[in-house]
Amino acid sequence: MNKSSLSRLLPPRLCLRGRAGPGSSSCLPPCLFSPPTMPLDHRRLRGPEESQPPELWAAGTGGVPEKEEEEDAAPQDPCALRPLFARAGLLSQAEGSAYVELGGGTKVLCAAWGPREAAEPGAAAAVGGGRLLCEFYRAPFAGRGARRRPGSAAERDAEREAAAALREALEPAVRLARYPRARLAVSALLLQDGGSALAAAISAAALALADAGVEMYDLVVGCALCRSPGPAAAWMLQPGEPEERRAVARLTVALLPALNQVSAVLGGGQGSPPDDWAQALRLGLDGCHRLYPVLRQSLLRASRRRDAAAAAATTTTA
Numbered sequence: 367m368n369k370s371s372l373s374r375l376l377p378p379r380l381c382l383r384g385r386a387g388p389g390s391s392s393c394l395p396p397c398l399f400s401p402p403t404m405p406l407d408h409r410r411l412r413g414p415e416e417s418q419p420p421e422l423w424a425a426g427t428g429g430v431p432e433k434e435e436e437e438d439a440a441p442q443d444p445c446a447l448r449p450l451f452a453r454a455g456l457l458s459q460a461e462g463s464a465y466v467e468l469g470g471g472t473k474v475l476c477a478a479w480g481p482r483e484a485a486e487p488g489a490a491a492a493v494g495g496g497r498l499l500c501e502f503y504r505a506p507f508a509g510r511g512a513r514r515r516p517g518s519a520a521e522r523d524a525e526r527e528a529a530a531a532l533r534e535a536l537e538p539a540v541r542l543a544r545y546p547r548a549r550l551a552v553s554a555l556l557l558q559d560g561g562s563a564l565a566a567a568i569s570a571a572a573l574a575l576a577d578a579g580v581e582m583y584d585l586v587v588g589c590a591l592c593r594s595p596g597p598a599a600a601w602m603l604q605p606g607e608p609e610e611r612r613a614v615a616r617l618t619v620a621l622l623p624a625l626n627q628v629s630a631v632l633g634g635g636q637g638s639p640p641d642d643w644a645q646a647l648r649l650g651l652d653g654c655h656r657l658y659p660v661l662r663q664s665l666l667r668a669s670r671r672r673d674a675a676a677a678a679a680t681t682t683t684a
Contacts, residue, residue: 447653448562448604450660452569454577454668462578464664466570470606471560474567478574480550496545498537501553502528502567509559509607528554528564535568535588535620535630541581550580561606562590564618564632569661576665584622585661586629589653591617591646593635601646603653617643619650623658 449469457463460477467473481496502525532554540550552574554567568588576582592605592613601617602609610616615635621628631647 445603445649445652447656448606450657452573452661452664454573454665455672460574460578462574462576462580464570464573464577466566466573468560468562468566468604471558472563472566473557473560474554474563474570475557476552476554476567476570476574478550478552478571478578478580480578480580481545481548482551483548495542496548496550498533498540498542499549499551500529500533500536500571501551502526502532502556503554504556504559507558508556528567531564531618531630531632532567532571534632535586536571536575538627538629539572539582539584539586539622540575541583544581550575559607561608561610562604564588565590565604565620568618568620569657573661573665577668584624585658585665586620587623587654587658587661588618588620589650589657591619591633591650591653593642593646601642601649603649615646617646617650619647619654621651621654623655 451467452464454464455462456465456475457477460479462478464476465474466476504521504525532552536552542550552571554571556563556567565588568586572582572586576585590604591601592610593599593601593615594609594612595614605613613635615633617631617633617635619628620630620632628651
């Protein structure tokens with residue numbers, strides 16, 4: 367576009383003489399020929415101007431507030447159980463689901479699918495029945511003082527070990543012989559780690575399988591224990607994250623309470639004689655028996671909700 371065509375588009379009182387040279391007078395404002403300048407924010411994440419230092423949430427003792435250290439150092443009853451909340455049948459996308467929360471901040475969500483066909487059509491049935499596949503994931507925000515970087519090799523190894531432990535605890539309770547050439551899948555997600563995470567995942571996974579209608583001999587109840595350093599230290603039921611961090615020995619017991627059969631004993635440590643391990647096992651079995659009624663009532667409530675929903679749907683259709 368030349369100057370003559372631009373002059374026809376401008377109002378009559380404006381002219382283009384000002385752009386001819388430095389000595390000529392101009393009738394146009396300078397902003398008409400210069401692009402507007404605006405302040406830009408080049409930050410990719412427009413976070414708050416004020417924030418807390420990362421050391422405040424560090425796992426070391428230097429970054430933990432004094433109030434929290436005093437609460438962690440407070441004596442606790444070794445035989446006391448943390449409050450347990452359990453609910454089955456939460457997820458509509460899964461055939462079975464369960465949510466378990468322990469007092470102190472441990473939250474686990476589990477989903478179960480199956481049975482699904484695991485082999486090609488026409489293949490021979492698997493020896494010993496079907497397969498149980500277990501997965502364990504830890505959310506990046508699960509631990510305030512995470513000792514492993516999310517997505518690192520150490521974190522993936524820890525998740526695989528937890529998945530293997532979950533399968534070891536659940537397999538004796540599932541009637542896999544009734545599902546030949548089939549597979550059952552369980553996925554556990556640790557939303558918040560406040561201690562005793564594996565025990566909570568075992569209980570939640572058993573609830574999810576039962577909610578999915580999988581034939582089981584009994585619910586599997588998990589209970590964790592740990593032992594602090596010291597010759598006179600006692601075993602503690604359902605320890606929190608600070609107790610587990612300082613522990614020199616850990617133990618997770620999985621029990622079928624109705625049959626009074628142990629499905630798995632997981633853990634290890636040092637500095638404890640055999641009699642102490644036997645005492646810890648008895649303490650863990652007692653804790654599993656005390657937790658069993660809560661999980662059973664949660665499963666019964668989920669079954670009643672499902673029956674009420676089916677009856678309401680039938681009435682509406684009729």
